[in-house]
Amino acid sequence: MKIIIGVMGPGETARPEDNELAYELGTAIARQGWVVLTGGRKFGVMEAAMKGADDNKGLTIGILPGATGEEVSRHAQIRIYTDMGSARNNINVLTSHVLVVIGMAAGTLSEVALAIKANQKIILMNQSEETAQYIKKLGSYRVITSDTVEDTIHVIRDYITVHSIA
Amino acid sequence: MKIIIGVMGPGETARPEDNELAYELGTAIARQGWVVLTGGRKFGVMEAAMKGADDNKGLTIGILPGATGEEVSRHAQIRIYTDMGSARNNINVLTSHVLVVIGMAAGTLSEVALAIKANQKIILMNQSEETAQYIKKLGSYRVITSDTVEDTIHVIRDYITVHSIA
Amino acid sequence: MKIIIGVMGPGETARPEDNELAYELGTAIARQGWVVLTGGRKFGVMEAAMKGADDNKGLTIGILPGATGEEVSRHAQIRIYTDMGSARNNINVLTSHVLVVIGMAAGTLSEVALAIKANQKIILMNQSEETAQYIKKLGSYRVITSDTVEDTIHVIRDYITVHSIA
Amino acid sequence: MKIIIGVMGPGETARPEDNELAYELGTAIARQGWVVLTGGRKFGVMEAAMKGADDNKGLTIGILPGATGEEVSRHAQIRIYTDMGSARNNINVLTSHVLVVIGMAAGTLSEVALAIKANQKIILMNQSEETAQYIKKLGSYRVITSDTVEDTIHVIRDYITVHSIA
Numbered sequence: 162m163k164i165i166i167g168v169m170g171p172g173e174t175a176r177p178e179d180n181e182l183a184y185e186l187g188t189a190i191a192r193q194g195w196v197v198l199t200g201g202r203k204f205g206v207m208e209a210a211m212k213g214a215d216d217n218k219g220l221t222i223g224i225l226p227g228a229t230g231e232e233v234s235r236h237a238q239i240r241i242y243t244d245m246g247s248a249r250n251n252i253n254v255l256t257s258h259v260l261v262v263i264g265m266a267a268g269t270l271s272e273v274a275l276a277i278k279a280n281q282k283i284i285l286m287n288q289s290e291e292t293a294q295y296i297k298k299l300g301s302y303r304v305i306t307s308d309t310v311e312d313t314i315h316v317i318r319d320y321i322t323v324h325s326i327a
Numbered sequence: 328m329k330i331i332i333g334v335m336g337p338g339e340t341a342r343p344e345d346n347e348l349a350y351e352l353g354t355a356i357a358r359q360g361w362v363v364l365t366g367g368r369k370f371g372v373m374e375a376a377m378k379g380a381d382d383n384k385g386l387t388i389g390i391l392p393g394a395t396g397e398e399v400s401r402h403a404q405i406r407i408y409t410d411m412g413s414a415r416n417n418i419n420v421l422t423s424h425v426l427v428v429i430g431m432a433a434g435t436l437s438e439v440a441l442a443i444k445a446n447q448k449i450i451l452m453n454q455s456e457e458t459a460q461y462i463k464k465l466g467s468y469r470v471i472t473s474d475t476v477e478d479t480i481h482v483i484r485d486y487i488t489v490h491s492i493a
Numbered sequence: 494m495k496i497i498i499g500v501m502g503p504g505e506t507a508r509p510e511d512n513e514l515a516y517e518l519g520t521a522i523a524r525q526g527w528v529v530l531t532g533g534r535k536f537g538v539m540e541a542a543m544k545g546a547d548d549n550k551g552l553t554i555g556i557l558p559g560a561t562g563e564e565v566s567r568h569a570q571i572r573i574y575t576d577m578g579s580a581r582n583n584i585n586v587l588t589s590h591v592l593v594v595i596g597m598a599a600g601t602l603s604e605v606a607l608a609i610k611a612n613q614k615i616i617l618m619n620q621s622e623e624t625a626q627y628i629k630k631l632g633s634y635r636v637i638t639s640d641t642v643e644d645t646i647h648v649i650r651d652y653i654t655v656h657s658i659a
Numbered sequence: 660m661k662i663i664i665g666v667m668g669p670g671e672t673a674r675p676e677d678n679e680l681a682y683e684l685g686t687a688i689a690r691q692g693w694v695v696l697t698g699g700r701k702f703g704v705m706e707a708a709m710k711g712a713d714d715n716k717g718l719t720i721g722i723l724p725g726a727t728g729e730e731v732s733r734h735a736q737i738r739i740y741t742d743m744g745s746a747r748n749n750i751n752v753l754t755s756h757v758l759v760v761i762g763m764a765a766g767t768l769s770e771v772a773l774a775i776k777a778n779q780k781i782i783l784m785n786q787s788e789e790t791a792q793y794i795k796k797l798g799s800y801r802v803i804t805s806d807t808v809e810d811t812i813h814v815i816r817d818y819i820t821v822h823s824i825a
Contacts, residue, residue: 162733162735162736162738163736163737165737165738196737222737222739224739228578228753228777235660237660238660238661239661239663239694239720239737240660240663240754241720241722241739241750241754242750242753242754243577243750243753244577244578244579244580244749244750244753245414245417245575245576245577245578245580246417246560246576246577247417247441247444247445247576248411248414248415248416248417248418248576248577249414250414250417250441251411251412251413251414251416251742252414252739252740252741252742255726255740255741255742256738256739256740265465267440267441267443267444267465267466268440268441268444270436270440270443270465271437271440271441271444273440274433274434274435274436274437274439274440275413275416275433275434275437277433277436278413278433278434278437279413279726291461292461295457295458295461299431299433299436300433328567328569328570328572329570329571331571331572362571388571388573390573394587394611394744401494403494404494404495405495405497405528405554405571406494406497406588407554407556407573407584407588408584408587408588409584409587409743410583410584410587410743410744410745410746411741411742411743411744411746412726412742412743413742414742414743417576418573418574418575418576421560421574421575421576422572422573422574445560577746577749578749579749579773579776579777580743580746580747580748580749580750581746582746582749582773583743583744583745583746583748584746597797599772599773599775599776599797599798600772600773600776602768602772602775602797603769603772603773603776605772606765606766606768606769606771606772607745607748607765607766607769609765609768610745610765610766610769611745623793624793627789627790627793631763631765631768632765
């Protein structure tokens with residue numbers, strides 16, 4: 162069984178610093194031998210995280226909202242076509258062993274909320290103080306913040322060890 | 328075509344004041360001749376809003392997460408069995424002409440986020456200052472707050488008139 | 494709780510005799526006080542069954558594949574927007590108390606197969622000998638054929654009585 | 660991008676000859692460097708095809724109906740948790756570049772029908788004369804039958820070459 166790390170964040174509206182961090186994180190996940198999962202589109206955090214993994218011999222999965230190749234990232238090696246629009250966000254959440262959230266947008270927030278509902282582990286990066294506080298209050302013990310890719314990788318490694326994943 | 332008003336909010340964790348308001352709102356929606364749509368379960372805001380409408384000769388729709396009658400509200404007159412868990416939240420959002428959100432929980436927040444993503448109109452009731460501010464910032468012009476059922480009905484009526492719904 | 498009868502069949506490729514029968518069946522379902530459920534599009538069996546009900550003061554539900562009003566039948570009074578394409582066929586199947594299938598096409602066959610899988614009651618009308626035999630073999634006791642609307646209504650009434658639906 | 664071959668067929672009700680063929684096919688797909696996709700459960704054709712690939716250093720994807728590890732095949736290396744029951748069949752169909760169908764059951768037939776609807780290539784193996792004829796008539800040019808794993812691999816290779824997949 163493969164360890165799957167979901168990397169969630171804005172698409173077209175991602176900030177440069179979100180994309181840079183997502184690329185760095187994708188790289189680090191690939192180096193651990195884990196799989197990067199995203200929403201699969203060729204924009205923002207999705208694109209950058211998959212490119213980071215793809216450039217470093219990692220495996221990538223894109224859970225796509227549509228039924229066709231339009232707007233799909235070329236770094237999505239495994240393309241899961243759901244044709245269910247934003248309802249696919251719940252598949253992203255349930256399939257990831259741990260979720261890392263970089264930056265924020267409406268779709269991203271829906272994933273965070275669905276992940277809390279599904280009792281998943283969530284690591285927040287590049288968030289405003291306000292967002293971090295709001296989500297930590299709602300998600301309680303499931304949510305932590307991390308400032309560096311190194312810390313994020315440590316948290317994931319501890320989590321999958323403690324929960325005997327893989 | 329029927330006008331469908333989604334009433335979203337916590338299930339088992341709803342506060343008494345959320346349930347009271349949901350009942351009052353369900354009553355008012357029914358009296359307008361509109362349909363109440365909820366997540367269909369027999370708890371909290373869903374149950375109360377549908378009971379309010381059902382007690383007042385209104386029509387109610389429950390968009391259910393499961394495939395069977397378990398935990399379904401007896402006030403859900405039309406029972407849409409999705410068997411898709413929380414992914415059904417996106418159907419709630421897309422099917423409602425306007426969404427009213429009473430109280431907050433993880434599932435509810437996912438609906439708010441999906442509604443912003445889908446460009447739907449959202450009316451917030453019984454929210455903390457912090458929640459209202461956070462969601463209004465994310466959702467911009469799509470989100471307003473309302474303090475009374477009367478105001479909520481006015482906002483809905485204006486919205487469906489301006490957008491030529493029905 | 495409303496009794497919901499699913500009427501399934503081809504859209505654009507329906508034959509005139511399928512549409513005529515669907516209209517007649519929609520009329521008869523409405524006169525029983527039951528609700529007609531279809532895939533909601535403005536073509537073929539879906540359109541005709543809902544028009545039959547709508548013309549006779551019956552209630553109609555369209556479970557739509559898309560997220561917008563495009564190609565929606567004007568006889569779909571309650572419009573459930575799923576935005577999940579053909580995956581919405583499973584919702585049609587699970588939500589209907591009994592399914593009536595008029596004519597055949599690929600999407601229709603998927604609904605028949607999903608209904609057998611979900612252990613639902615299926616009444617076949619206007620089918621070739623070959624289709625009727627093939628589906629009855631696969632679906633066993635769940636599948637029957639009917640030659641007239643009158644017989645179909647009798648079968649439905651017996652089924653919902655025996656199973657204490659409503 | 661990875662080439663994904665869907666292998667569909669009965670679970671608990673699969674015949675020994677279906678499982679044997681599925682194992683052999685999973686082996687052959689893996690040796691081509693392609694990925695095996697199934698419904699992910701630990702029964703029948705799904706289990707056997709994934710075991711064949713897994714035993715031969717191939718990659719396997721299970722598109723699961725549930726949200727938890729229950730009844731998941733241990734040969735499903737990548738586990739996509741949909742929590743959408745049989746509606747996930749449409750994801751199987753859309754995600755596979757080519758579908759191979761071994762044996763028949765209600766769920767399998769729904770996948771064949773959805774694949775015809777989605778205009779996908781379908782290769783039938785181990786089918787009765789009656790089933791093969793019925794599906795070929797409905798699916799026309801999209802459907803062919805194959806008697807050997809070798810022929811099936813040839814057909815897939817030609818198809819992905821002609822359609823410039825990968």
